[in-house]
Amino acid sequence: MRQLLSLLVFVVIFSSCSEYQKVLKNEDSSAKYELAEKLYNAKDYKKANRLLEQIAPKYVGKPQGERVMFFFADSYFKIGDYNLAGYQFERFIKSYPKSEKLQEAAFLGAQSYYELSPKYSLDQTDTDKALVKLQNFINTYPNSEFFERANIMAKELTTKKEKKAIEIVAQYNKISAFDFSFLTPAISGAENFLSDFPGSIYREDALFYKFNASTNFAINSFDSKKAERLQSAKVAYNNLKKYYPESKYLKKADDMMQTINKELENFSK
Incomplete structure:
Protein backbone atom coordinates (compact mmCIF):
# COMPACT_ATOMS: atom_id res chain seq x y z
CA MET A 1 0.00 0.00 0.00
CA PRO A 97 -8.04 52.47 -9.03
CA LYS A 98 -11.63 51.16 -8.76
CA SER A 99 -10.72 47.52 -8.15
CA GLU A 100 -12.30 45.56 -5.32
CA LYS A 101 -8.73 44.46 -4.54
CA LEU A 102 -7.45 48.03 -4.25
CA GLN A 103 -7.44 48.08 -0.44
CA GLU A 104 -5.67 44.75 -0.16
CA ALA A 105 -3.16 45.73 -2.83
CA ALA A 106 -2.40 48.99 -0.99
CA PHE A 107 -1.81 47.11 2.26
CA LEU A 108 0.33 44.39 0.69
CA GLY A 109 2.33 47.00 -1.20
CA ALA A 110 3.03 48.80 2.07
CA GLN A 111 3.87 45.50 3.76
CA SER A 112 6.34 44.72 0.96
CA TYR A 113 8.37 47.79 1.93
CA TYR A 114 7.94 46.88 5.60
CA GLU A 115 9.55 43.50 4.89
CA LEU A 116 12.48 45.27 3.20
CA SER A 117 13.19 47.43 6.25
CA PRO A 118 16.65 46.47 7.61
CA LYS A 119 17.81 46.30 11.22
CA TYR A 120 17.98 49.65 12.97
CA SER A 121 21.77 50.09 12.68
CA LEU A 122 21.66 50.14 8.85
CA ASP A 123 20.44 52.77 6.38
CA GLN A 124 16.72 53.35 6.90
CA THR A 125 15.68 54.47 3.38
CA ASP A 126 13.38 51.46 2.95
CA THR A 127 11.99 52.05 6.43
CA ASP A 128 11.07 55.60 5.43
CA LYS A 129 9.35 54.32 2.27
CA ALA A 130 7.43 51.75 4.27
CA LEU A 131 6.29 54.34 6.82
CA VAL A 132 5.00 56.63 4.05
CA LYS A 133 3.09 53.74 2.45
CA LEU A 134 1.68 52.53 5.76
CA GLN A 135 0.66 56.01 6.86
CA ASN A 136 -1.07 56.62 3.52
CA PHE A 137 -2.94 53.35 3.95
CA ILE A 138 -3.94 54.19 7.55
CA ASN A 139 -5.21 57.62 6.50
CA THR A 140 -7.07 56.30 3.44
CA TYR A 141 -8.64 53.15 4.91
CA PRO A 142 -9.43 53.76 8.60
CA ASN A 143 -12.13 51.05 8.53
CA SER A 144 -10.05 48.42 6.78
CA GLU A 145 -9.63 44.89 8.11
CA PHE A 146 -5.89 45.53 7.70
CA PHE A 147 -5.96 48.80 9.69
CA GLU A 148 -4.76 47.33 13.01
CA ARG A 149 -1.94 45.37 11.37
CA ALA A 150 -0.84 48.49 9.48
CA ASN A 151 -0.72 50.46 12.74
CA ILE A 152 1.33 47.75 14.45
CA MET A 153 3.84 47.69 11.60
CA ALA A 154 4.06 51.50 11.47
CA LYS A 155 4.71 51.64 15.22
CA GLU A 156 7.40 48.97 14.95
CA LEU A 157 9.19 50.85 12.15
CA THR A 158 8.92 54.16 14.01
CA THR A 159 10.47 52.56 17.09
CA LYS A 160 13.27 51.22 14.88
CA LYS A 161 13.98 54.73 13.59
CA GLU A 162 13.86 56.08 17.13
CA LYS A 163 16.38 53.49 18.27
CA LYS A 164 18.79 54.43 15.51
CA ALA A 165 18.38 58.13 16.31
CA ILE A 166 18.90 57.70 20.07
CA GLU A 167 21.97 55.53 19.45
CA ILE A 168 23.50 58.41 17.48
CA VAL A 169 22.74 60.85 20.30
CA ALA A 170 24.25 58.41 22.82
CA GLN A 171 27.36 58.07 20.68
CA TYR A 172 27.78 61.85 20.49
CA ASN A 173 27.52 62.00 24.28
CA LYS A 174 30.11 59.30 24.71
CA ILE A 175 32.60 60.90 22.33
CA SER A 176 32.02 64.40 23.74
CA ALA A 177 33.47 63.29 27.07
CA PHE A 178 36.86 63.15 25.31
CA ASP A 179 36.33 65.54 22.41
CA PHE A 180 34.53 68.75 23.37
CA SER A 181 33.80 69.58 19.73
CA PHE A 182 31.04 66.95 19.91
CA LEU A 183 29.20 68.68 22.76
CA THR A 184 27.19 70.97 20.47
CA PRO A 185 26.10 68.11 18.16
CA ALA A 186 25.23 66.07 21.26
CA ILE A 187 22.91 68.80 22.55
CA SER A 188 21.32 69.56 19.17
CA GLY A 189 20.98 65.84 18.45
CA ALA A 190 19.02 65.34 21.69
CA GLU A 191 16.86 68.40 20.95
CA ASN A 192 16.12 67.15 17.43
CA PHE A 193 15.20 63.75 18.79
CA LEU A 194 12.77 65.25 21.31
CA SER A 195 11.22 67.35 18.55
CA ASP A 196 11.00 64.54 15.98
CA PHE A 197 9.80 61.81 18.37
CA PRO A 198 7.82 63.48 21.19
CA GLY A 199 6.09 60.26 22.23
CA SER A 200 9.12 57.99 21.98
CA ILE A 201 9.91 55.24 24.45
CA TYR A 202 13.45 56.71 24.42
CA ARG A 203 12.33 60.19 25.49
CA GLU A 204 13.77 59.77 28.99
CA ASP A 205 17.14 58.86 27.50
CA ALA A 206 17.08 61.88 25.19
CA LEU A 207 16.27 64.24 28.07
CA PHE A 208 19.15 62.86 30.11
CA TYR A 209 21.59 63.01 27.18
CA LYS A 210 20.65 66.65 26.65
CA PHE A 211 21.23 67.41 30.32
CA ASN A 212 24.50 65.50 30.37
CA ALA A 213 25.88 67.24 27.27
CA SER A 214 24.59 70.64 28.46
CA THR A 215 26.33 70.19 31.81
CA ASN A 216 29.67 69.27 30.23
CA PHE A 217 29.29 72.10 27.74
CA ALA A 218 28.67 74.63 30.52
CA ILE A 219 31.47 73.45 32.82
CA ASN A 220 34.01 73.51 30.00
CA SER A 221 32.96 76.95 28.70
CA PHE A 222 34.78 80.27 28.96
CA ASP A 223 33.73 82.34 31.97
CA SER A 224 31.89 84.81 29.73
CA LYS A 225 29.50 82.04 28.60
CA LYS A 226 29.54 79.75 31.62
CA ALA A 227 26.77 81.28 33.75
CA GLU A 228 24.30 81.33 30.85
CA ARG A 229 25.12 77.74 29.90
CA LEU A 230 24.89 76.52 33.49
CA GLN A 231 21.36 77.92 33.60
CA SER A 232 20.54 76.07 30.37
CA ALA A 233 21.84 72.85 31.91
CA LYS A 234 19.66 73.51 34.97
CA VAL A 235 16.60 73.84 32.71
CA ALA A 236 17.50 70.52 31.08
CA TYR A 237 17.71 68.90 34.51
CA ASN A 238 14.34 70.33 35.54
CA ASN A 239 12.74 68.94 32.38
CA LEU A 240 14.11 65.48 33.10
CA LYS A 241 12.89 65.67 36.71
CA LYS A 242 9.50 67.04 35.66
CA TYR A 243 8.64 64.29 33.19
CA TYR A 244 10.50 61.46 34.95
CA PRO A 245 10.55 62.13 38.69
CA GLU A 246 11.74 58.57 39.31
CA SER A 247 14.10 58.44 36.35
CA LYS A 248 16.64 55.64 36.05
CA TYR A 249 19.20 58.46 35.62
CA LEU A 250 18.11 60.34 38.75
CA LYS A 251 21.11 59.53 40.98
CA LYS A 252 23.61 60.54 38.31
CA ALA A 253 21.57 63.61 37.35
CA ASP A 254 21.34 64.75 41.00
CA ASP A 255 25.11 64.43 41.40
CA MET A 256 25.65 66.50 38.26
CA MET A 257 23.14 69.07 39.48
CA GLN A 258 25.18 69.53 42.67
CA THR A 259 28.17 70.41 40.52
CA ILE A 260 26.09 72.93 38.56
CA ASN A 261 24.82 74.57 41.76
CA LYS A 262 28.36 74.88 43.10
CA GLU A 263 29.48 76.51 39.86
CA LEU A 264 26.55 78.93 40.00
CA GLU A 265 27.39 79.79 43.64
CA ASN A 266 30.92 80.71 42.57
CA PHE A 267 29.49 83.14 40.03
CA SER A 268 27.10 84.67 42.54
CA LYS A 269 30.01 85.33 44.89
Missing part, protein backbone atom coordinates in the same frame (compact mmCIF):
# COMPACT_ATOMS: atom_id res chain seq x y z
CA ARG A 2 2.83 2.37 0.87
CA GLN A 3 4.57 1.62 -2.41
CA LEU A 4 1.32 2.24 -4.28
CA LEU A 5 0.78 5.59 -2.55
CA SER A 6 4.36 6.62 -3.29
CA LEU A 7 3.87 5.67 -6.91
CA LEU A 8 0.65 7.69 -7.15
CA VAL A 9 2.33 10.74 -5.60
CA PHE A 10 5.20 10.40 -8.07
CA VAL A 11 2.79 10.15 -11.00
CA VAL A 12 0.86 13.24 -9.88
CA ILE A 13 4.04 15.29 -9.42
CA PHE A 14 5.49 14.09 -12.71
CA SER A 15 2.26 14.85 -14.56
CA SER A 16 2.08 18.27 -12.98
CA CYS A 17 5.68 19.07 -13.90
CA SER A 18 5.17 17.79 -17.45
CA GLU A 19 2.04 19.92 -17.85
CA TYR A 20 3.82 22.95 -16.45
CA GLN A 21 6.84 22.58 -18.76
CA LYS A 22 4.57 22.03 -21.73
CA VAL A 23 2.44 25.12 -21.04
CA LEU A 24 5.51 27.20 -20.17
CA LYS A 25 6.92 26.64 -23.67
CA ASN A 26 3.53 27.06 -25.32
CA GLU A 27 2.44 30.31 -26.96
CA ASP A 28 -1.17 29.88 -25.85
CA SER A 29 -1.82 32.69 -23.34
CA SER A 30 -5.17 31.32 -22.26
CA ALA A 31 -3.59 27.96 -21.36
CA LYS A 32 -0.91 29.78 -19.34
CA TYR A 33 -3.55 31.90 -17.61
CA GLU A 34 -5.60 28.84 -16.69
CA LEU A 35 -2.61 26.92 -15.33
CA ALA A 36 -1.20 29.99 -13.56
CA GLU A 37 -4.46 30.45 -11.67
CA LYS A 38 -4.55 26.75 -10.87
CA LEU A 39 -0.98 26.85 -9.51
CA TYR A 40 -1.64 30.09 -7.61
CA ASN A 41 -4.68 28.58 -5.89
CA ALA A 42 -2.58 25.50 -5.08
CA LYS A 43 -0.02 27.87 -3.46
CA ASP A 44 2.69 26.99 -5.95
CA TYR A 45 3.51 30.67 -6.30
CA LYS A 46 6.93 30.29 -7.88
CA LYS A 47 5.64 28.42 -10.92
CA ALA A 48 2.56 30.61 -11.11
CA ASN A 49 4.78 33.66 -11.10
CA ARG A 50 6.79 32.45 -14.11
CA LEU A 51 3.64 31.94 -16.14
CA LEU A 52 2.12 35.24 -15.03
CA GLU A 53 5.33 37.04 -15.93
CA GLN A 54 4.94 35.78 -19.51
CA ILE A 55 1.29 36.69 -19.94
CA ALA A 56 0.89 39.87 -17.87
CA PRO A 57 1.78 42.26 -20.74
CA LYS A 58 -0.68 40.46 -23.07
CA TYR A 59 -3.61 40.95 -20.68
CA VAL A 60 -3.26 44.71 -20.25
CA GLY A 61 -6.63 46.25 -21.08
CA LYS A 62 -8.41 42.90 -21.18
CA PRO A 63 -11.15 41.81 -18.73
CA GLN A 64 -8.81 39.31 -17.04
CA GLY A 65 -6.02 41.90 -16.79
CA GLU A 66 -6.97 43.03 -13.31
CA ARG A 67 -6.97 39.48 -12.00
CA VAL A 68 -3.68 38.65 -13.72
CA MET A 69 -1.92 41.74 -12.37
CA PHE A 70 -3.07 41.13 -8.79
CA PHE A 71 -1.98 37.48 -8.91
CA PHE A 72 1.31 38.56 -10.45
CA ALA A 73 2.05 41.10 -7.70
CA ASP A 74 0.88 38.77 -4.95
CA SER A 75 2.94 35.85 -6.26
CA TYR A 76 6.06 37.99 -5.90
CA PHE A 77 4.99 38.80 -2.34
CA LYS A 78 4.36 35.14 -1.53
CA ILE A 79 7.80 34.01 -2.76
CA GLY A 80 9.49 36.79 -0.78
CA ASP A 81 10.61 39.04 -3.63
CA TYR A 82 9.42 42.17 -1.87
CA ASN A 83 11.13 44.66 -4.18
CA LEU A 84 9.19 43.45 -7.19
CA ALA A 85 6.06 42.87 -5.12
CA GLY A 86 6.02 46.50 -4.01
CA TYR A 87 6.60 47.69 -7.55
CA GLN A 88 3.87 45.47 -9.04
CA PHE A 89 1.33 46.40 -6.38
CA GLU A 90 1.98 50.07 -7.17
CA ARG A 91 1.35 49.32 -10.86
CA PHE A 92 -1.86 47.51 -9.97
CA ILE A 93 -3.12 50.45 -7.87
CA LYS A 94 -2.44 52.92 -10.70
CA SER A 95 -3.95 50.65 -13.35
CA TYR A 96 -7.09 49.64 -11.42
